[in-house]
Amino acid sequence: MMSDITTLGQLKSTGYIAKTIKEEMRHNLIKYLKSGTDLFPGIIGFEQSVIPQLQNAILAGHDTILLGERGQAKSRLLRQLTYLLDENLPFIDGCQINDDPLDPICHQCQQKAALEGNDLKISWLNREERFVEKLATPDVSVSDLIGEIDPIKIAEGRHLSDLSAIHFGMIPRAHRSIFCINELPDLSERIQVSLFNLLQERDIQIKGYRIRLPLDVYIVATANPEDYTNRGRIITPLKDRYGAQIRTHYPKTIAEEMDIAIQESSSPAIINKSVLIPKFMRDIIGNITHLARRNPEINQRSGVSLRLTIANYEVMVAQAFRRGTKQEGISAPRISDLPYLLPATTGKLEFETVEDDRELPIVKGIIDRAVVNTYSDISENHVFEKLVSIFDEGDYTLDTGEDIEDFCYIQLIDKVPGLRSELVKLSETDEPACLISALEFILEGLHLTKKLNKHQKDGHNTYSN
Numbered sequence: 413m414m415s416d417i418t419t420l421g422q423l424k425s426t427g428y429i430a431k432t433i434k435e436e437m438r439h440n441l442i443k444y445l446k447s448g449t450d451l452f453p454g455i456i457g458f459e460q461s462v463i464p465q466l467q468n469a470i471l472a473g474h475d476t477i478l479l480g481e482r483g484q485a486k487s488r489l490l491r492q493l494t495y496l497l498d499e500n501l502p503f504i505d506g507c508q509i510n511d512d513p514l515d516p517i518c519h520q521c522q523q524k525a526a527l528e529g530n531d532l533k534i535s536w537l538n539r540e541e542r543f544v545e546k547l548a549t550p551d552v553s554v555s556d557l558i559g560e561i562d563p564i565k566i567a568e569g570r571h572l573s574d575l576s577a578i579h580f581g582m583i584p585r586a587h588r589s590i591f592c593i594n595e596l597p598d599l600s601e602r603i604q605v606s607l608f609n610l611l612q613e614r615d616i617q618i619k620g621y622r623i624r625l626p627l628d629v630y631i632v633a634t635a636n637p638e639d640y641t642n643r644g645r646i647i648t649p650l651k652d653r654y655g656a657q658i659r660t661h662y663p664k665t666i667a668e669e670m671d672i673a674i675q676e677s678s679s680p681a682i683i684n685k686s687v688l689i690p691k692f693m694r695d696i697i698g699n700i701t702h703l704a705r706r707n708p709e710i711n712q713r714s715g716v717s718l719r720l721t722i723a724n725y726e727v728m729v730a731q732a733f734r735r736g737t738k739q740e741g742i743s744a745p746r747i748s749d750l751p752y753l754l755p756a757t758t759g760k761l762e763f764e765t766v767e768d769d770r771e772l773p774i775v776k777g778i779i780d781r782a783v784v785n786t787y788s789d790i791s792e793n794h795v796f797e798k799l800v801s802i803f804d805e806g807d808y809t810l811d812t813g814e815d816i817e818d819f820c821y822i823q824l825i826d827k828v829p830g831l832r833s834e835l836v837k838l839s840e841t842d843e844p845a846c847l848i849s850a851l852e853f854i855l856e857g858l859h860l861t862k863k864l865n866k867h868q869k870d871g872h873n874t875y876s877n
């Protein structure tokens with residue numbers, strides 16, 4: 413085990429060669445590419461777009477910025493870059509900035525190395541510890557990022573060129589690591605200048621003093637494309653420094669959207685176990701988000717996050733579960749559960765309108781449209797006509813809603829020849845809860861395509877001719 417090694421002498425005897433972080437990442441990437449290892453497990457929808465570009469940036473040794481609206485898994489993707497680091501990295505024990513045992517850059521370690529020679533103590537850093545992340549906000553200061561002078565040490569008589577008088581900020585502490593700045597344009601111009609000096613000139617300036625500090629950091633960042641392109645939001649030299657500007661995007665299909673949402677959703681096992689979700693209900697959730705992303709009444713510059721899809725999915729599962737606790741067996745979400753999505757959806761969207769009372773109608777309109785879109789994917793047939801004709805003949809009505817007993821639905825299913833097998837086909841199971849869910853879906857589809865009427869009152873929907 414490499415990590416059993418505790419001195420410089422032992423380390424040297426293994427033939428250890430220091431690499432820069434970019435060399436290390438490139439080396440591991442090439443190894444993984446050749447062996448066909450999945451480098452970004454769990455990242456869905458970027459296989460043909462973002463991931464190959466990111467790999468090229470790493471091969472080329474380019475600092476990288478991901479441009480995309482909120483909730484496009486940018487930070488998550490960048491966090492997974494740690495897979496490209498060696499599992500464990502040796503550094504000089506006790507060093508604030510993880511100095512390379514063969515090539516220390518801090519004054520203290522240089523002295524220690526000269527003094528102790530092969531006895532110099534080594535510690536190991538796991539790759540998970542080599543990802544340093546900072547959300548840029550206007551109040552981030554130079555001392556947060558770069559460092560500050562420790563007045564006590566100066567008072568003790570140490571000179572500034574002695575780096576031990578400096579309390580290092582996040583970036584020097586990210587020496588030999590990946591440093592990720594989220595929402596880069598939110599950094600003040602002054603901070604951007606210090607950041608650039610650190611990256612390009614390899615020195616830091618604190619209170620007018622220039623101190624040489626040849627850090628080795630792989631810098632990645634994220635930004636909203638609008639903020640990034642706006643003149644003045646990012647200083648030009650910093651912009652030029654990013655070798656790769658990669659545009660991320662939302663999932664292109666409903667299926668990808670839902671694969672990610674289901675993977676990311678955190679519904680507890682006890683809930684997931686007793687809830688079955690028919691595909692059409694999943695598609696409605698995905699459609700809601702995709703429609704919101706095209707709606708002119710919703711602010712598209714900040715975007716409509718995948719987190720909307722995840723939250724709606726979790727709420728839908730929770731509602732189906734809660735309703736189902738009143739009876740035995742499996743529960744399945746239904747159309748009459750959808751009003752429960754309103755708070756989650758309204759809260760996660762930024763509206764263009766200034767009138768608060770417009771928000772709910774906009775979201776209700778989107779949900780209806782999502783049901784219509786999903787319904788248009790299934791093909792109506794003569795069974796649907798027979799179902800409508802039951803309502804036409806003899807003033808039949810059906811109430812749906814949380815407190816309507818299952819047998820009311822089943823009675824209708826049994827009245828229409830061929831309907832049960834149609835519902836089984838649609839919900840891909842003969843689980844009664846799913847058949848009832850499929851029935852509500854068809855009734856709502858027939859209503860929204862103007863073949864049935866619906867009245868809403870006191871939490872009930874009444875379908876009629």
Ligand SMILES: [Zn+2]
Nearest residue numbers: 507511518521
């Ligand atoms: Zn050091």
